[in-house]
Structures are given as structure tokens and as C-alpha cells.
Amino acid sequence: MTQNLPQTCLVTGGAGFIGSHLIDALLSDANTKEVRVLDNFSSGRREHLAHHEHDARLKIHQAELLELETITPHFHGVDQVFHLAANPDARWGIDNTRLDLEQETIVTYNVLEAMRRQKVPRLVFSSSGTVYGDVGTTVTHENLGPCLPVSLYGAGKVASEGLISAFCATFGLQAIIFRFGNIVGERTTHGVIYDFIRQLTKGSTELTVLGNGHQAKPYVYVRDLVEGLMFGKMRCAELKPSQFNVFNLAPDGATSVRFIAAELLRQLGFSDRTAIKYGESTQGWPGDVAQSRMDSTKLRQAGFALPRSSDEVVRHAIQQIIRWLSTRPPQADLRLPPDAKPLL
Ligand SMILES: NC(=O)c1ccc[n+]([C@@H]2O[C@H](COP(=O)([O-])OP(=O)(O)OC[C@H]3O[C@@H](n4cnc5c(N)ncnc54)[C@H](O)[C@@H]3O)[C@@H](O)[C@H]2O)c1
Numbered sequence: 001m002t003q004n005l006p007q008t009c010l011v012t013g014g015a016g017f018i019g020s021h022l023i024d025a026l027l028s029d030a031n032t033k034e035v036r037v038l039d040n041f042s043s044g045r046r047e048h049l050a051h052h053e054h055d056a057r058l059k060i061h062q063a064e065l066l067e068l069e070t071i072t073p074h075f076h077g078v079d080q081v082f083h084l085a086a087n088p089d090a091r092w093g094i095d096n097t098r099l100d101l102e103q104e105t106i107v108t109y110n111v112l113e114a115m116r117r118q119k120v121p122r123l124v125f126s127s128s129g130t131v132y133g134d135v136g137t138t139v140t141h142e143n144l145g146p147c148l149p150v151s152l153y154g155a156g157k158v159a160s161e162g163l164i165s166a167f168c169a170t171f172g173l174q175a176i177i178f179r180f181g182n183i184v185g186e187r188t189t190h191g192v193i194y195d196f197i198r199q200l201t202k203g204s205t206e207l208t209v210l211g212n213g214h215q216a217k218p219y220v221y222v223r224d225l226v227e228g229l230m231f232g233k234m235r236c237a238e239l240k241p242s243q244f245n246v247f248n249l250a251p252d253g254a255t256s257v258r259f260i261a262a263e264l265l266r267q268l269g270f271s272d273r274t275a276i277k278y279g280e281s282t283q284g285w286p287g288d289v290a291q292s293r294m295d296s297t298k299l300r301q302a303g304f305a306l307p308r309s310s311d312e313v314v315r316h317a318i319q320q321i322i323r324w325l326s327t328r329p330p331q332a333d334l335r336l337p338p339d340a341k342p343l344l
């Protein structure tokens with residue numbers, strides 16, 4: 001079986017939030033011969049991988065994925081690519097409309113072309129539930145279409161999925177595409193919990209919420225997600241040349257921003273102290289998919305189930321983030337609010 005042979009994996013965006021947890025999992029796998037990280041450190045952090053500095057199997061390369069000729073040699077001898085590098089925040093595309101075109105579509109093309117040139121057979125790709133667009137509380141499954149995203153970020157994911165499909169069909173690659181829900185956990189560098197903690201560190205008497213707080217989406221704990229990615233690696237090796245498969249990776253149901261705000265304040269000991277100020281709009285920002293529900297039956301039937309509900313994920317992730325923050329230096333971008341009295 002291919003997956004039992006020693007393997008060289010390449011992770012784009014491996015110093016990022018999700019990528020660094022994936023590196024932990026790959027390095028704890030006895031079949032891993034080598035893990036190559038390609039990251040330009042735009043949002044990735046060396047500190048996320050510092051605990052592996054004595055593991056000779058990990059090779060970290062500072063590399064810009066927009067530069068095809070520079071990155072191509074790094075793909076030589078690779079068995080499995082995980083392509084995670086991207087613009088991490090859908091909101092950034094509002095101010096810079098080229099960002100998602102470059103960081104999603106062109107970067108994904110470059111990764112696929114480097115794989116083709118170096119005859120790398122297998123890809124696991126991190127897409128997103130944003131591909132489905134704004135379909136309200138409709139429960140989305142993989143066959144729903146056409147995918148009509150409402151953010152440039154979501155459009156970049158759809159374009160990337162299209163390129164993967166075409167490279168598989170034309171050049172015989174095998175790929176698993178995962179459409180993630182919202183990922184939360186320690187080493188976070190963006191997203192709602194990150195934003196709330198940053199605000200509370202500046203002052204804990206008031207918390208401002210973008211939108212009316214009724215936005216509700218499915219949340220996944222980052223280490224559970226990584227289990228799913230490792231499952232995807234195994235399934236990818238079982239595909240035939242030219243085959244690819246798409247899976248939602250999110251729990252049933254959804255958690256509201258109001259729940260997240262209340263739970264964070266509770267765990268920080270701020271429930272009686274902080275006034276929550278809600279906006280009026282149903283969306284957090286233009287292009288925000290305010291309601292998202294995803295069906296992961298297909299993935300469960302394939303053999304992988306997430307262990308927690310979305311609300312349980314939020315509770316657990318906040319606890320893990322608070323534990324992680326209590327070990328961080330005072331100059332870190334994200335730290336515990338000085339007056340917090342965590343319930344740990
Ligand atoms: N976090 C979520 O909630 C979520 C949800 C759905 C999908 N995703 C997808 O998962 C993937 C990982 O997201 P994340 O949350 O870990 O974000 P992240 O920003 O922490 O990770 C992205 C990594 O890619 C690197 N990178 C970005 N552009 C690059 C380039 N041009 N060249 C080289 N490196 C580059 C960054 O430095 C960073 O390390 C992304 O594709 C993202 O779209 C994330």
C-alpha cells in the first residue's frame with residue numbers, strides 16, 4: 001500500500017495556523033520520511049514550528065509561491081502535496097481586489113504546474129464552504145451548484161477547484177478537495193475569536209461585534225480538522241490517476257457570533273464586566289456569508305467523522321486558546337487581556 005511506504009510530503013503555508021498543526025501530525029507519523037514547508041511568512045510564523053527544530057525530517061523553505069520557476073525544484077521527489085497557502089482572510093479582498101486572484105488562483109496554478117513538471121502524483125487542497133455563496137440556511141452538500149460565491153476569496157477557491165479538476169483530468173493527478181467550515185484553535189492569527197481577544201486586550205469594558213451577531217456558521221477545532229486532512233491523504237493515495245473527490249469538512253449545525261462572544265467573555269471571567277455592542281446588519285462585512293450550514297454525510301460515509309458539534313468546538317477551542325495565550329510573551333500579537341480571570 002502506497003501510504004505505508006516512507007513518504008515525502010510538501011506543505012504550502014506550513015508555517016500558518018492550520019499548516020503548523022498539520023506538520024505536527026505529519027511528523028508524528030512513522031511513515032513520514034521528510035516534510036517540506038514552502039511559506040513566505042506573510043501570515044505564517046516561525047514560532048509555530050519552533051518545537052520541531054531538532055527534527056531533521058522537517059525542511060523549512062522561505063519561498064514565494066507566485067514565483068513558479070523558483071518553487072518548482074522544491075517539488076522534486078515529493079509524494080504528497082498539501083496546498084494550504086492562501087490569503088487567510090476573506091475581508092482583505094475588499095481593499096485589495098487582486099489579492100485573491102494572486103494568492104488563490106495564480107498560486108494554485110503554480111502549485112499544480114510545479115507538481116506536473118516534477119511528476120508529483122497527489123494533492124490535498126484546502127477549499128472553503130464560501131464556494132457555495134450566500135444560500136441562507138440551506139444545508140449545502142458537495143453536489144450543490146452552480147457555486148456562486150459572494151466574496152473574492154470564495155471566487156478564488158472556486159477557480160482553484162476548477163484548476164485542480166482540469167489538471168487531474170488532463171495530466172493524471174489525484175486530488176482530494178476539502179471544503180472547510182470555520183477553523184478555530186490555538187496558534188490562531190485571524191478570525192472572530194482572534195479579533196475579540198485583541199479588542200478585549202485594549203479594553204475589556206466593551207466588545208464591538210461586526211453585524212447583529214446572529215451570523216451563524218459551523219466551526220471545526222483545528223486538531224480535529226488535521227485528523228481529517230490525514231484521512232484525506234490516505235484516501236488520496238487510493239484514488240486512480242485523474243480521479244479527484246470533493247468533501248465538506250464541517251459539523252452539522254452552526255454557532256452564532258452571539259454564542260461565541262458570550263462564551264469567550266465567560267471563560268475570560270468578563271461576563272459581568274463587558275458590554276457587548278452589536279451592529280445592525282445581518283452581515284459582518286460585504287461578502288460575508290452570514291449563514292452557513294454544511295452537510296458532511298459524504299465524508300462520514302467515506303470513513304471520517306468530526307468528533308464535536310459546532311458549539312462544543314467553540315467552547316473547547318476558546319479553552320485551548322486561553323491555555324496557549326497564558327504561555328505567550330507579553331509582546332505577542334495576541335495575548336491574554338491583562339485583567340482577565342480565566343476559568344481554567
Ligand atoms: N482558517 C479558516 O477558518 C479557514 C476556513 C476555510 C479554508 N481555510 C483555508 O485553509 C488554508 C490555511 O488557512 P489558515 O487559516 O491556516 O491561514 P494562515 O494565514 O495561517 O496560513 C496560510 C499560510 O500561507 C502562507 N502564504 C500565503 N501566501 C503565500 C505565498 N504567496 N507564498 C508562500 N506562502 C504563502 C502564509 O504565510 C501562511 O503561513 C487557506 O487556504 C485557507 O483559505 C481556512
